[in-house]
Amino acid sequence: MKIIAEKINGTRKRVAQAIQERDAEFIQNLAKEQAEAGATWLDANAGTAPQREPEDLIWLVENIQAVTDTPIALDSANPRALEAAIKVVKNKPMINSISLEPGRMDVFPIVAEHKCPAVALAMDEKGIPKTKDERINTIGRILEKTRSMGIQDDSLYFDPLAMTIGTGQENALLFFDTVRQIRAKFPEVHITCGLSNISFGLPARKYINRVFLALCMESGMDCAICNPNSKDIQTTILAAELLLNKDRYCLKYTRAFRAGVFDE
Amino acid sequence: MKIIAEKINGTRKRVAQAIQERDAEFIQNLAKEQAEAGATWLDANAGTAPQREPEDLIWLVENIQAVTDTPIALDSANPRALEAAIKVVKNKPMINSISLEPGRMDVFPIVAEHKCPAVALAMDEKGIPKTKDERINTIGRILEKTRSMGIQDDSLYFDPLAMTIGTGQENALLFFDTVRQIRAKFPEVHITCGLSNISFGLPARKYINRVFLALCMESGMDCAICNPNSKDIQTTILAAELLLNKDRYCLKYTRAFRAGVFDE
Numbered sequence: 001m002k003i004i005a006e007k008i009n010g011t012r013k014r015v016a017q018a019i020q021e022r023d024a025e026f027i028q029n030l031a032k033e034q035a036e037a038g039a040t041w042l043d044a045n046a047g048t049a050p051q052r053e054p055e056d057l058i059w060l061v062e063n064i065q066a067v068t069d070t071p072i073a074l075d076s077a078n079p080r081a082l083e084a085a086i087k088v089v090k091n092k093p094m095i096n097s098i099s100l101e102p103g104r105m106d107v108f109p110i111v112a113e114h115k116c117p118a119v120a121l122a123m124d125e126k127g128i129p130k131t132k133d134e135r136i137n138t139i140g141r142i143l144e145k146t147r148s149m150g151i152q153d154d155s156l157y158f159d160p161l162a163m164t165i166g167t168g169q170e171n172a173l174l175f176f177d178t179v180r181q182i183r184a185k186f187p188e189v190h191i192t193c194g195l196s197n198i199s200f201g202l203p204a205r206k207y208i209n210r211v212f213l214a215l216c217m218e219s220g221m222d223c224a225i226c227n228p229n230s231k232d233i234q235t236t237i238l239a240a241e242l243l244l245n246k247d248r249y250c251l252k253y254t255r256a257f258r259a260g261v262f263d264e
Numbered sequence: 265m266k267i268i269a270e271k272i273n274g275t276r277k278r279v280a281q282a283i284q285e286r287d288a289e290f291i292q293n294l295a296k297e298q299a300e301a302g303a304t305w306l307d308a309n310a311g312t313a314p315q316r317e318p319e320d321l322i323w324l325v326e327n328i329q330a331v332t333d334t335p336i337a338l339d340s341a342n343p344r345a346l347e348a349a350i351k352v353v354k355n356k357p358m359i360n361s362i363s364l365e366p367g368r369m370d371v372f373p374i375v376a377e378h379k380c381p382a383v384a385l386a387m388d389e390k391g392i393p394k395t396k397d398e399r400i401n402t403i404g405r406i407l408e409k410t411r412s413m414g415i416q417d418d419s420l421y422f423d424p425l426a427m428t429i430g431t432g433q434e435n436a437l438l439f440f441d442t443v444r445q446i447r448a449k450f451p452e453v454h455i456t457c458g459l460s461n462i463s464f465g466l467p468a469r470k471y472i473n474r475v476f477l478a479l480c481m482e483s484g485m486d487c488a489i490c491n492p493n494s495k496d497i498q499t500t501i502l503a504a505e506l507l508l509n510k511d512r513y514c515l516k517y518t519r520a521f522r523a524g525v526f527d528e
Binding site: 215239 | 440471474509512514518
């Protein structure tokens, strides 16, 4: 299971403040704690100020890679910010994200040129497709485009976009079905999602999120955008990999046990 | 989700002692705490002493129903003990269990006569079948027999027998596949299992058990033999029912939240 660590996100108030005040220590602590928890990529989102974004993203990248070698996921829809950040990034970054939204079209060539892994949102000109078939259709259209540009299927992390149960009781089932169909139809691609979206607006969210994570993994999702420091996330991934026959000789599970990951 | 509450089991040392010493308070406390936690049935297993079993089982039944109206699952392979206990039981009991093991043949007529719900183990003359197909075949043979005796499919709770991951890494996947196939092939029957078997011999078992429970529910299992007082079990069932579109308007989840079931 791969993890895109979500904490360094300028749409979060405290992170926005740290970016504005150039509080390097705050950002570096977030980078270190997420890297040490086993993040595959550290998301870096400089927030929503388009004028400042290139400069802010560069500042984030430089501060993150001052404390860890874990690759960065450059989280922006702004080609200028992406191009600027990609020049200073040391390890090959992930691009977060491409989609068929009009504003994101210019991100495709950046992914193609730098041969970066990329998150691909199942969104088109009209936003988030409602049905499973429409989402699969959108993903197919994205793949037509990426293939024509020489982007490999297995460098793409499709996000079918989990919507909260709070606005539709069938939303998780729709998500699992979509994941299964992506897995069947496009076997090379990866599948990811922002885990906590599923419980937006509901109480006791961590209990929903951890069960959702396990069920997503069973459906075929192999990457999550989440908080890697959460014990719930860590223990769920370990147990789900064990149960889904992805932990040879139970080695990861028993090692994590000896390392004190579990509370008992 | 139905729960067969597992604590009153004479193969557990402390319970065996309570039965032997006629420690009614100990048994009644187990009965009360499990009933209050929402058990559908309270398992009553008098242990392994064949001579004393009828008398011990009657004592268990009388003490349990002195403190709760929750139905009892009479857990015995001994027709004498079952017949004796069934005479004193007030609410219609469950019988735990039938199977094609030679020693359990005389339990079928008791289930048929009293029209009890029953746990049916996917076991035959040779023990636990190894493959999914053999288990499905065994279940088919049990259903031939029960149907011929007028036992309704929907009164049966088939246990496909989860084996620990510790002795076979594919055991959970085998279990989920078997559950899916039972659900497809015999749509009327219920499916259950002893939840904690999956983690026997492994460390940090509760983390495995709770993820296993969620994945079993997704596969189609609708009953678990477990400890209903476990917060892990309770919160996993609530979250899984929410995610699997079995909690209309999120009512059960939000009510449980207000009742303080969750820690946050």
